[in-house]
Amino acid sequence: MIKTYKVMLLPNNKQKTKLFECASVARWAYNFALEQEQINYKNGSRFLDDKELRKRLTQLKQTEKYKWLNSYSNNITKQAIKDACIAFKNFFEGRSKFPKFKSKKRSKQSFYQDTDKIVITETQVKLEKLATSKKKNKQKLNWIRLAETNRIPIGKNIKYSNPRVTFDGLNWWLSVGVEIQETVDRNYTEGIGIDLGVKDLAIVSTGEKFKNINKSNKVKKLEKRLKRLQRKLSKKYEINKIQIEGGEIRYRKTKNIKKLEFLVLKTRRRLKNIRHNYIHKITTSLVRTKPEYVVMESLNTCGMLKNKKLSKSIQEQLFYEFKRQVEYKCALSGIKFILVDRFYPSSKTCSKCGHIKGNLSLTDRVFICDECGYIIDRDLNASINLKNYGKSIA
Incomplete structure (x- = not known):
């Protein structure tokens, strides 16, 4: 490897x-x-x-x-x-x-x-x-x-x-x-299922939740600073707009514009590093528990981004990066990684009796089973179902 x-x-x-x-x-x-x-x-x-x-x-x-x-x-x-x-x-x-x-x-x-x-x-x-x-x-x-x-x-x-x-x-x-050589450890713990979401970044079948870092004050302050710098940069470009022959419009890049562009790039990189560092910490802590297998759902991220109200939040969560890090860290530790098909009804299935609830909408944050009356958090229910799926094929 x-x-x-x-x-x-x-x-x-x-x-x-x-x-x-x-x-x-x-x-x-x-x-x-x-x-x-x-x-x-x-x-x-x-x-x-x-x-x-x-x-x-x-x-x-x-x-x-x-x-x-x-x-x-x-x-x-x-x-x-x-x-x-x-x-x-x-x-x-x-x-x-x-x-x-x-x-x-x-x-x-x-x-x-x-x-x-x-x-x-x-x-x-x-x-x-x-x-x-x-x-x-x-x-x-x-x-x-x-x-x-x-x-x-x-x-x-x-x-x-x-x-x-x-x-x-x-x-x-x-x-x-x-x-490097692959490490195989026989002292595994029970397998886990991980469900990714917008409200919380990741919900594990053990009940552990990892918060959305984009809601923290540190990230919000950086995003506000980035918006201010981008507005300032846009105004500078408009001021230095020139028109040449043929009606073509060009922008003269001054030293102040270059300085602002560097600050915008630096702020963007800072935000990116914070998000990636947070995901690295989560994925490393999950793999260090040495579960027998890790189960995740293959999300249709491109389709989810079509929702205008949630597209920004979904993009900031970096679902693909989370899955990529879990996958290669599991491979390095000799842990089995299972990717479930996106059409698997993990959220709609009752983790207690197995009944599928067809009328579950995105606004329903609590899962109430119509068959047995079991009440559980929607995301936790999905992660438990993913874990049970991994157990059935492991």
Whole structure:
């Protein structure tokens, strides 16, 4: 099993410049591969594989115009071309849309590092060819400090896979996969069912409830601050609106606008981190109890978002992220994860007698069975039914 580690980097100004250059080289190589594929398709030829494209790039590097590519790691362009070919294959096989060219402003800045060339220590990571000079004082530029010590496993027998350096708009990150062995523990406790909701984020079959963090004062204050900054930014854009020839309207981006955009991005990232951190705490606490199995319902989130009154609340709850974290943490701990079909009537079924109540509406927060008169909280009833479903097939 491969476990991915993601650690923030702390580069200095010179290293930041080099990292941005490497990301630009990867973007250029990706666009070069797409362009060659499109030209080849228009001429009536077949799909070009990554080996042929890499040969063409090697010939370009020998010319004076593209001589600058030799100053950067060959693995950056090599993997970017592979990514472009994979994007085309996914399109041909119907897994994704037609690949587009990467924009300098909108695309995510990232690049690949070779698994054999990357060196990771407790506090630093060595990237390939950030410094072109072989002098010792210049080679220090290749070593970038890690924000967390002893985060990534190190050792001779450890194999790294797919190391990537990415920029999220605020910070640079290193993500790398490490092959680990699966742990199987026979001392399991009773299985659990988890029901996700809007009023409370998660209700467990044991009776434990996890509150909706979006209703906390901390998140509400940040959301208010974000709204104020967005209004201020919108007004600044309107003030700096200019009209050019042909009636086209453009916006002049001043230094104050750039500062406000940075604050908006920072506030959004803060909100995202709070929500993700809260979900991590919940999922970790549930997996640490070592249940025999964990049962969750496959929710139709896209259909739920069509409800205009609840769409914002559903979007902020991050149901998919919750399910993703539970699934991979169960796999790491050797716990069976069961995903129930979305049409399973977990809320409408009585957890005591099994009678299905067909006229249960969304406003009914308490489940009252028409057959046996059993009264229970709607969400708790659903989580118990999910647990019973897992028990029947476990």
